[in-house]
Amino acid sequence: MILDFLDQYLVNGLVLGVIYAMVAVGFTLFFGVLNIIKFSHGDVLMAGGFAALLAHQTLTSLGSELTIFNLIVTIIFAVLSMGLLGALAARFLVLPLKAAPPLNTLLITLMLGLAIREAVRLFYPNGSNPKPFPRLLPDTSTTLQTFQIRTDSLIIIFGGLGAILFLHLLIKNTRLGLAIRAIAQDSETARLMGINFRKIVLGTFALGSGLAALAGVANGLYYNEVNFSMGLFLGVVGFSSAVVGGLGSILGAIIGGFLFALLQTLGAIWFTVPAYKDVFAFIIIIVIMACRPTGLLSESSSDRV
Amino acid sequence: MENKLLDVTNLTVEFGGLTALSGLDFQLREGELLGLIGPNGSGKTTCFNAITGIYKPSKGSVVLLTKDITGLNSQKIYKSGITRTFQRLRLAVGLSVFDNLVIGDTVDLNTSVLFNLLKRKALRKQVDYQLNKVKNILKIFNPDLVNAIYEPISKLTMIDRRRVEVCRALISRPRVLLLDEPSAGMTSEETREFMDDLLEIKKKTPSLGIILIEHEMSVIQRVTDRCVVLNYGKKIAEGTYKAISCSRDVRVAYLGED
Amino acid sequence: MMHSNLKISTILTAVLTMGAMAVFFISFLLAETEISLLITVALGIGFFIFAKNQSYFENMIIFSNQRPVFFHGLIIIIISLILSICKHEHFALFMIASVTLYATACFGLTLQLGYAGLTNFAGAAFLGIGGYTVAILANNNVPIILSVLFGGITASLIGSLLILPILRTRGHYAALVTIAFSLLFKTFLELNEFLGGPQGIKIPPMNLFGWSFSEPVLGGSFYISYVILSLIVMGVVLGITRLVEKSWLGLHFDSVRIDEVASSCFGINIAFWKITAFTIGNFFIGISGGIYANMLGHIAPTNFTFGDSLILISIVILGGIGNPIGVLPAAFLILVLPEKLQFIQEYRLLLFSILVILVLIYRPDGLLNRPLRKFYKEWGPPFIGK
Numbered sequence: 032m033i034l035d036f037l038d039q040y041l042v043n044g045l046v047l048g049v050i051y052a053m054v055a056v057g058f059t060l061f062f063g064v065l066n067i068i069k070f071s072h073g074d075v076l077m078a079g080g081f082a083a084l085l086a087h088q089t090l091t092s093l094g095s096e097l098t099i100f101n102l103i104v105t106i107i108f109a110v111l112s113m114g115l116l117g118a119l120a121a122r123f124l125v126l127p128l129k130a131a132p133p134l135n136t137l138l139i140t141l142m143l144g145l146a147i148r149e150a151v152r153l154f155y156p157n158g159s160n161p162k163p164f165p166r167l168l169p170d171t172s173t174t175l176q177t178f179q180i181r182t183d184s185l186i187i188i189f190g191g192l193g194a195i196l197f198l199h200l201l202i203k204n205t206r207l208g209l210a211i212r213a214i215a216q217d218s219e220t221a222r223l224m225g226i227n228f229r230k231i232v233l234g235t236f237a238l239g240s241g242l243a244a245l246a247g248v249a250n251g252l253y254y255n256e257v258n259f260s261m262g263l264f265l266g267v268v269g270f271s272s273a274v275v276g277g278l279g280s281i282l283g284a285i286i287g288g289f290l291f292a293l294l295q296t297l298g299a300i301w302f303t304v305p306a307y308k309d310v311f312a313f314i315i316i317i318v319i320m321a322c323r324p325t326g327l328l329s330e331s332s333s334d335r336v
Numbered sequence: 337m338e339n340k341l342l343d344v345t346n347l348t349v350e351f352g353g354l355t356a357l358s359g360l361d362f363q364l365r366e367g368e369l370l371g372l373i374g375p376n377g378s379g380k381t382t383c384f385n386a387i388t389g390i391y392k393p394s395k396g397s398v399v400l401l402t403k404d405i406t407g408l409n410s411q412k413i414y415k416s417g418i419t420r421t422f423q424r425l426r427l428a429v430g431l432s433v434f435d436n437l438v439i440g441d442t443v444d445l446n447t448s449v450l451f452n453l454l455k456r457k458a459l460r461k462q463v464d465y466q467l468n469k470v471k472n473i474l475k476i477f478n479p480d481l482v483n484a485i486y487e488p489i490s491k492l493t494m495i496d497r498r499r500v501e502v503c504r505a506l507i508s509r510p511r512v513l514l515l516d517e518p519s520a521g522m523t524s525e526e527t528r529e530f531m532d533d534l535l536e537i538k539k540k541t542p543s544l545g546i547i548l549i550e551h552e553m554s555v556i557q558r559v560t561d562r563c564v565v566l567n568y569g570k571k572i573a574e575g576t577y578k579a580i581s582c583s584r585d586v587r588v589a590y591l592g593e594d
Numbered sequence: 595m596m597h598s599n600l601k602i603s604t605i606l607t608a609v610l611t612m613g614a615m616a617v618f619f620i621s622f623l624l625a626e627t628e629i630s631l632l633i634t635v636a637l638g639i640g641f642f643i644f645a646k647n648q649s650y651f652e653n654m655i656i657f658s659n660q661r662p663v664f665f666h667g668l669i670i671i672i673i674s675l676i677l678s679i680c681k682h683e684h685f686a687l688f689m690i691a692s693v694t695l696y697a698t699a700c701f702g703l704t705l706q707l708g709y710a711g712l713t714n715f716a717g718a719a720f721l722g723i724g725g726y727t728v729a730i731l732a733n734n735n736v737p738i739i740l741s742v743l744f745g746g747i748t749a750s751l752i753g754s755l756l757i758l759p760i761l762r763t764r765g766h767y768a769a770l771v772t773i774a775f776s777l778l779f780k781t782f783l784e785l786n787e788f789l790g791g792p793q794g795i796k797i798p799p800m801n802l803f804g805w806s807f808s809e810p811v812l813g814g815s816f817y818i819s820y821v822i823l824s825l826i827v828m829g830v831v832l833g834i835t836r837l838v839e840k841s842w843l844g845l846h847f848d849s850v851r852i853d854e855v856a857s858s859c860f861g862i863n864i865a866f867w868k869i870t871a872f873t874i875g876n877f878f879i880g881i882s883g884g885i886y887a888n889m890l891g892h893i894a895p896t897n898f899t900f901g902d903s904l905i906l907i908s909i910v911i912l913g914g915i916g917n918p919i920g921v922l923p924a925a926f927l928i929l930v931l932p933e934k935l936q937f938i939q940e941y942r943l944l945l946f947s948i949l950v951i952l953v954l955i956y957r958p959d960g961l962l963n964r965p966l967r968k969f970y971k972e973w974g975p976p977f978i979g980k
Contacts, residue, residue, distance in 0.1 A: 068766045068769070068770075070769070070773075124951065124955070127955055128954065128955070131954075131958060132711075133766070134707075134711060134713065135954050135958060137713065137766060137769055138907070138911060138950070138954060139950075139951055139954045139955070141715070141769075141904070141907075142904075142908075142947040142948075142950045142951050142954075143947070143951065145901075145904055145943060145944075145946075145947040146944055146947040146948055146951070149941075149943045149944035149947065150944060153940065153941060153944060263773075263777070263900065264777060267770065267773050267774050267777065270770055271770060271774070274767060274770065304785055306781045306784075306785055307785075309778065309781070310778050310781070310782070313774050313778060317759045317771060317774070318759070320759055320767060321758065321759040388859055389858075390855060390859070409858065410855075410858040410859045411858050411861045411862065411863055413859075414858075414859060414860055414861040415861050419859070419860070420859060422856070426853050426855065426856040427856075428848065428849060428852040428853060428856075429852075430852070431845075431848060431852070431966070431967070432966050432967065435845055435848070435966075435967060438842075438845060439845065439849050439856075439857070439860050439862070440860050442846070442860055442861045442862055443861050445842045446842065447842050447843065447846060449843065449870070452837070452838070452841035452842055452843045453834065453837050453838070453841070453843075456837075456970075459841055459842070459969075460969070460970050462842075463969045463970070483975065485975075486966070486973075486974055486975050488966060504860070508860075
């Protein structure tokens with residue numbers, strides 16, 4: 032009986048996995064360059080979803096009815112605005128605290144997350160209620176032998192993987208990417224070699240936040256709903272995924288994201304109460320963390336003696 | 337004088353595929369001041385970290401007197417009598433000089449919760465006892481520091497911070513003291529003063545063994561009894577300063593001579 | 595500061611400052627209109643600046659160090675006066691008790707975050723554990739004093755389960771584990787029929803050795819009982835917290851927080867000290883949650899959300915991380931201000947988050963920065979030339 036829905040579970044798990052992986056990659060990037068955890072990341076994702084909603088409403092009120100055009104403009108707006116927000120957060124909140132104890136950075140990003148959450152709740156028209164998100168993806172479905180797959184799920188899965196691959200190539204093959212990698216290796220030496228540390232940090236935050244915005248749009252497209260409080264949970268999931276995969280490694284973040292989604296899916300199959308799937312996934316993740324503190328793919332140690 | 341204090345055999349540290357220290361053998365005798373030298377990245381600090389339990393050695397053994405301390409954690413190694421300083425200062429900058437020194441003497445403190453909360457008079461006695469101890473050890477290095485006991489570390493000069501760090505390592509009366517480049521950031525005049533103090537400590541505690549990481553050859557020549565030279569994680573020479581300064585391998589490592 | 599050298603003027607200004615603080619406290623609490631509140635705040639700030647310039651606050655500290663019995667006696671007299679003035683004011687008394695209990699919980703957080711450097715973002719969840727434990731036990735006729743103690747113990751025990759993964763991993767994971775716990779705890783409460791689900795659970799009023807907490811006291815509000823009880827508990831917890839700080843325990847916590855590598859190279863057992871701080875801290879949070887739940891008479895999952903945990907953390911940061919005395923004005927400000935200024939009630943989380951961000955950037959030490967450790971009263975450099 033459960034096997035009947037196996038294809039649904041599988042596709043759902045893959046979509047969630049991609050979304051989680053996109054969030055986790057952001058955590059991994061920030062940790063790589065600055066050795067910090069940015070707890071507002073989940074709320075940036077949420078704000079990205081709302082930015083997309085705002086863009087779409089503006090477009091339709093201007094009379095634009097071409098779905099594909101609306102989709103692309105919406106995504107671009109969300110990614111750019113959140114990229115800007117990420118860079119601003121790095122410039123005004125994270126970098127000034129560089130010399131302070133790491134605890135302060137953690138607290139300030141946590142509070143930034145709260146501020147974003149509350150700002151959306153209070154200032155977005157009727158923001159305290161869940162908002163319907165427009166269906167901008169085709170709602171047809173494809174049948175592969177016995178498997179039935181919705182087209183929008185496929186687009187989200189491949190779109191998300193494509194975005195991560197794009198980021199990976201960017202880091203691997205461009206000057207910006209080289210600078211990011213150099214700073215992640217050894218920020219002092221990188222600075223001595225003439226790399227503009229500030230600029231690169233801002234760039235990295237913009238990239239990571241843009242990716243989070245994309246995840247927010249994907250999340251909205253998949254559930255057809257955005258909600259001011261969804262960021263907190265997605266942030267914690269993304270962080271856990273990054274930790275389990277091994278902070279600092281993009282591949283690790285992807286593995287971690289899919290692992291979390293897999294655990295949630297298994298939890299959903301096994302437990303009748305839906306909320307227990309999260310409890311289950313978190314417990315397993317915490318157990319894995321306790322057994323392999325540096326993650327599945329080893330995290331680079333940063334504590335020099 | 338000839339009693340063997342620390343016996344390091346075939347000490348090897350690997351990180352993933354990288355071998356940071358390979359097959360290091362050396363001995364430290366009681367009362368000896370051993371110089372550990374070598375170019376940057378040659379494995380000197382790694383050696384300290386492996387002895388003090390921060391890194392787990394992948395091969396080899398470290399024996400203190402008769403006790404095998406290989407692979408023990410840092411706490412147990414401290415309790416068996418090895419203390420150290422760090423290349424980059426690791427003092428608690430926001431705490432007072434007194435607090436920092438007492439952290440070096442945790443083995444001598446009663447840390448039971450009930451004692452600390454209820455027996456305030458006995459605790460006060462312990463605090464005053466430590467206060468005396470702290471004053472006495474600071475006097476050796478810089479009498480002025482005694483007046484700074486209640487000041488935070490952040491008010492001290494760099495040299496005084498180095499001195500406090502050495503005092504923190506000495507206050508528990510260890511058997512072996514590991515000094516990781518204590519002269520970093522000092523002028524040559526300050527270094528000379530510091531090394532004089534070190535020699536005085538050596539004279540006062542004849543059973544203490546000291547290993548000193550140092551770059552300045554004139555300092556090595558003046559204060560060490562023997563030296564071990566590392567390069568690329570391997571020992572390339574051992575002996576008195578005179579002997580090693582004649583060694584061809586050492587010259588190649590240091591001066592790039594062929 | 596020799597014992598005999600306490601000047602009359604020092605005593606007078608110290609007492610004056612304390613009196614002024616009490617007057618400010620009462621006027622703030624009882625202000626009916628926003629105008630009168632504004633005037634109170636303006637006068638308060640004015641006096642604060644004046645007192646600071648005249649170093650009245652230093653005099654207060656000297657006074658409290660030199661004449662501890664007199665000082666604490668005066669505090670008790672001032673509190674009794676405040677209570678007798680407010681004895682019919684249900685709301686004011688309820689706010690005093692809430693501030694007191696939140697401050698008590700924040701002393702627990704001070705031990706964890708301020709001393710041992712352990713991030714606990716599940717403060718409200720541990721309050722809730724204390725509260726729900728008391729609810730279950732009190733409904734099964736367990737004496738209240740025992741249920742409150744059990745509330746603290748349960749919070750400690752559940753906390754020690756949480757800390758196991760934290761010990762194996764690095765610092766920032768404590769934040770992750772406690773946030774996850776905080777989110778899941780609320781879900782757990784909502785799903786649990788035994789604990790009343792989303793509607794919550796009722797708690798019978800307290801009865802301590804025949805002293806019924808639902809009866810009016812001295813002809814005033816029944817909240818007076820809760821105020822007195824919470825003040826006593828807070829006093830004890832504050833005393834313990836300060837003793838911890840002025841002892842080898844505090845020194846070990848500080849060392850663990852500042853540098854784990856150096857600490858373990860000097861024989862400090864990191865895991866032991868983290869467990870100790872986490873356990874004692876959660877015990878304090880648990881008992882304040884137990885009394886708080888009792889005072890509310892009815893608790894529900896919405897009382898113990900992640901947002902409430904962030905409020906607890908905000909109080910600690912605003913007060914000055916590691917300074918328990920700073921917690922008191924901070925708790926007062928953060929809890930009472932939104933109640934008094936109804937128009938900011940809706941915006942309070944946003945305002946607090948911005949406030950904490952500003953504090954972290956411009957004044958990381960908070961309202962009152964933490965002084966260096968003084969092991970005992972006369973601790974400090976001797977007077978030179980005397």
